[in-house]
Amino acid sequence: xxxxxxxxxxxxxxxxxxxxxxxxxxxxxxxxxxxxxxxxxxxxxxxxxxxxxxxxxxxxxxxxxxxxxxxxxxxxxxxxxxxxxxxxxxxxxxxxxxxxxxxxxxxxxxxxxxxxxxxxxxxxxxxxxxxxxxxxxxxxxxxxxxxxxxxxxxxxxxxxxxxxxxxxxxxxxxxxxxxxxxxxxxxxxxxxxxxxxxxxxxxxxxxxxxxxxxxxxxxxxxxxxxxxxxxxxxxxxxxxxxxxxxxxxxxxxxxxxxxxxxxxxxxxxxxxxxxxxxxxxxxxxxxxxxxxxxxxxxxxxxxxxxxxxxxxxxxxxxxxxxxxxxxxxxxxxxxxxxxxxxxxxxxxxxxxxxxxxxxxxxxxxxxxxxxxxxxxxxxxxxxx
Ligand code: KIV
Ligand code: ZN
Numbered sequence: 001x002x003x004x005x006x007x008x009x010x011x012x013x014x015x016x017x018x019x020x021x022x023x024x025x026x027x028x029x030x031x032x033x034x035x036x037x038x039x040x041x042x043x044x045x046x047x048x049x050x051x052x053x054x055x056x057x058x059x060x061x062x063x064x065x066x067x068x069x070x071x072x073x074x075x076x077x078x079x080x081x082x083x084x085x086x087x088x089x090x091x092x093x094x095x096x097x098x099x100x101x102x103x104x105x106x107x108x109x110x111x112x113x114x115x116x117x118x119x120x121x122x123x124x125x126x127x128x129x130x131x132x133x134x135x136x137x138x139x140x141x142x143x144x145x146x147x148x149x150x151x152x153x154x155x156x157x158x159x160x161x162x163x164x165x166x167x168x169x170x171x172x173x174x175x176x177x178x179x180x181x182x183x184x185x186x187x188x189x190x191x192x193x194x195x196x197x198x199x200x201x202x203x204x205x206x207x208x209x210x211x212x213x214x215x216x217x218x219x220x221x222x223x224x225x226x227x228x229x230x231x232x233x234x235x236x237x238x239x240x241x242x243x244x245x246x247x248x249x250x251x252x253x254x255x256x257x258x259x260x261x262x263x264x265x266x267x268x269x270x271x272x273x274x275x276x277x278x279x280x281x282x283x284x285x286x287x288x289x290x291x292x293x294x295x296x297x298x299x300x301x302x303x304x305x306x307x308x309x310x311x312x313x314x315x316x317x318x319x320x321x322x323x324x325x326x327x328x329x330x331x332x333x334x335x336x337x338x339x340x341x342x343x344x345x346x347x348x349x350x351x352x353x354x355x356x357x358x359x360x361x362x363x364x365x366x367x368x369x370x371x372x373x374x375x376x377x378x379x380x381x382x383x384x
Pocket of ligand 1: 014
């Protein structure tokens with residue numbers, strides 16, 4: 001039987017922190033409803049103390065969305081925790097996500113304090129948050145660069161204080177996959193009460209390793225992963241929802257599943273991109289324009305013989321209509337013949353060879369040969 005990995009979506013909090021991606025409350029509700037359809041388990045809806053607008057967004061999302069848990073961020077201070085709890089008043093299931101720095105860099109240069117004081121503040125914040133809501137997630141900020149022994153002490157302390165979920169963020173995207181997975185393994189092996197809480201993964205993509213690190217943490221036993229749609233987020237972004245979900249879906253041998261309806265991935269990606277005014281790069285895994293496009297002759301020929309030759313999932317699995325054969329000067333006869341047939345033109349091999357030569361002349365000039373160009377070429381061939 002597969003084990004469940006819970007999807008915590010922070011598109012509306014970490015994702016929305018990106019300059020230029022800010023949304024109005026009404027826009028956030030549209031995105032939150034789509035995330036609910038997609039099947040995420042938790043929606044991090046905002047950071048209520050940060051502005052009246054963010055507070056209102058958490059209130060309204062709590063009213064508009066029923067199935068996922070609604071989460072609100074706070075620092076480990078009472079005012080933040082109160083704002084988060086107040087904003088979650090209408091949530092069917094509300095969670096406060098509080099926390100503090102855990103690396104010596106943060107402890108010294110951000111909080112100007114000591115490890116001991118950090119543990120005290122963490123315990124106080126967790127206990128205080130638990131007085132307001134049942135479900136409290138604690139984040140150990142910059143855990144990616146934290147001392148492992150201290151990190152384990154902090155995790156043990158907040159679980160003891162009532163945290164239901166403990167988040168181990170690689171805030172600066174610093175770790176390598178084995179290193180990050182090793183931290184999660186160490187926590188499972190050294191924190192006495194670890195099974196009283198869910199261990200959560202939250203990775204940033206500064207070295208392009210967010211998905212690899214998240215999978216590494218999941219394989220070591222973490223059962224919640226924090227992600228954003230299209231991987232948007234601070235600096236180089238957060239772990240992409242679509243990448244983790246499809247990696248687990250494609251690699252069934254891992255025995256891990258999510259509650260995501262993968263056929264809603266592409267429409268959700270498009271919605272988020274449009275509303276946040278953040279284009280998706282063409283070669284983005286799963287949701288990029290080229291993710292299911294084949295353009296070289298060798299690949300097109302292999303794909304047309306059997307899609308499995310060059311595709312590890314069906315485009316329909318992620319809500320994309322169909323794969324694309326892009327005709328360029330690198331395309332071969334097989335792809336040209338296939339496209340012409342779809343357009344209603346069937347030629348003998350010899351005629352096709354002549355047409356192919358003319359096609360290459362056009363393709364060398366144009367970047368991509370479109371259907372109109374092909375129809376013109378085919379009609380000229382028929383008329384000759
Ligand atoms: O990256 C990070 O550490 C965060 C925390 C606030 C969870 O986003
Ligand atoms: Zn983050």
